[in-house]
Amino acid sequence: QVQLVESGGGLVQPGGSLRLSCAASRSIVSNSRMGWYRQAPGKPREFVATVHTGGSTIYADSVKGRFTISRDNAKNTVDLHMNSLKPEDTAVYYCNAYRLGFYDSWGQGTQVTVSS
Numbered sequence: 001q002v003q004l005v006e007s008g009g010g011l012v013q014p015g016g017s018l019r020l021s022c023a024a025s026r027s028i029v030s031n032s033r034m035g036w037y038r039q040a041p042g043k044p045r046e047f048v049a050t051v052h053t054g055g056s057t058i059y060a061d062s063v064k065g066r067f068t069i070s071r072d073n074a075k076n077t078v079d080l081h082m083n084s085l086k087p088e089d090t091a092v093y094y095c096n097a098y099r100l101g102f103y104d105s106w107g108q109g110t111q112v113t114v115s116s
Helices: none
Strands: 004-007 010-012 018-024 033-039 046-051 057-059 067-072 077-082 091-099 103-106 110-114
Touching: 004 091, 018 033, 018 091, 018 110, 033 067, 033 077, 046 067, 046 077, 057 067
Parallel strands: 010 110
Antiparallel strands: 004 018, 018 077, 033 046, 033 091, 046 057, 067 077, 091 103, 091 110
């Protein structure tokens, strides 16, 4: 398995920005599908963004144009840059690393709260 550690969460006002970072325990970012998901209180976990091994990215409609996912293969990290944050973005954000037949690993999550 792969250990993932998220960081960068916190409290931000509506319209503000945050950058979340996910660090993997070993060199897997370049050959894994890396993604971010989130879970708000009382709701199921939902997809936010993913970056595939070839570099292509996919975003949920709710964050398209506001969030950007990026990876650094040398540092073995995946970031989520979040702009124009809204109260409905409040959730625990989780990092995921997936490689078919090898692993499907999750981090412990980091809290993002958007409130004035």
